[in-house]
Amino acid sequence: MSARDRAERIEEILRDRICLLDYPPGLRLSETELAEEFGISRTPLRRVLARLEGAHLLHSVHGVGTFVTDLADEELDQIYRLRIELAQLAGRLDPVAPSADLLAHFRQLAQRAAALVPDPDTPRPFAQLIMDFIQAQSRLSANQPLMEITQHLYFQTARIWVHSLFTSALDLSEELAVFAQEVADVVSALEAGDLDAAASIHRTHISLSYRRMLARRDSAQA
């Protein structure tokens, strides 16, 4: 395996751990421990960490540590407003009709969502399902820069959203049901061959889930 491939693999592993909340926001990581775990020295590991820092998923402080990024309310708001617009764009810009395999994969995601039982202590299955859904959606447009940006913004916000959902522990089953409904609606639109409708559904759900998060935030402050 080439050095480049190994670095990409480690970067993907760490990104997954951050996005799936194995590494919650604010956690301090140890370069030495990570280097030992992957069987490499700190030098190539630090290259990976530098890239994740460029993606706003980590930030290092000299003499203190390397921390998983958290998002302030205002930053989260701005990204959500942007994601709402980008979701709509995905249906207009270089749409690609899903293959039979991809459609089957979407149906499987809908089944997973319907079968998922909420557990306030293990956010990972829910986060994993959301990540898989996003990755599947990224195959609905051939515009790679747009999909890359969309995923990038998802990496930043989805984990914060899930984290706030599981820490407040309110409406967990309701949010899960809403998400399952979204996946089912998107599958219906895809089966009808209407990619723009699928994008609109996605946009609507981002907007609504954002509003519900705002409501949770307000009730928490009150």
Added chain:
Amino acid sequence: MSARDRAERIEEILRDRICLLDYPPGLRLSETELAEEFGISRTPLRRVLARLEGAHLLHSVHGVGTFVTDLADEELDQIYRLRIELAQLAGRLDPVAPSADLLAHFRQLAQRAAALVPDPDTPRPFAQLIMDFIQAQSRLSANQPLMEITQHLYFQTARIWVHSLFTSALDLSEELAVFAQEVADVVSALEAGDLDAAASIHRTHISLSYRRMLARRDSAQA
């Protein structure tokens, strides 16, 4: 100066050199030479290069070298189609009325554009003007993620656009005149307080300059 500040400064210098075509697409850089120039060792320099690689401005190949990224026609097309949509978004998402200082800066940019004399051998003044214009525009929306993405896409494409313009050496003065007109139009819209109009003007000019580049590409292939 802290280590972080120094790294950011070097990254900005290298990014400017790439975007202003001091480092044209395809150029091979030497880690050793750059490290000597900035008076540091290869280790911290490589951290900077890794971040620029994450921004798709560089790519390294083991045993060969570090190269300034070039864009294939298809990649350029996809980014342009995306930029056209994002330019329109900037007027809708968290618009910020320009301060008196910013407005004066825009007028100064218009004067610089009107006064610029085309020289097929020195693309840098034109590229610098474009970069300054983009940086000024990034202050017209308070949505930082959107502005960061817009600038990021500009870093990737504007230099390719200028490079193709100066290598073909056709219509150079015409393109410069069109750009000067765009800046003047944007200033007029800003003076009227119509940010959405300014965004539309920008969008239109991106679209038109893209079409002219496509025409140059077709004539070059013929």
Added chain:
DNA sequence: TCGGACGATGTTGTGCACATCATAAGCAAA
């Protein structure tokens, strides 16, 4: 009792020597 200096500890940042790899020049054999 309180405050501040100080050092022990653990972290990230840096410099350097070497490993690994790709390329091109050189050279010998067919």
Added chain:
DNA sequence: TTTGCTTATGATGTGCACAACATCGTCCGA
């Protein structure tokens, strides 16, 4: 002449020792 192997060269990648830095506990003195 051409082909293929060998080798020299220079590039990026890695490991390690140490420097720079922040934090916290400790201890001494007012």
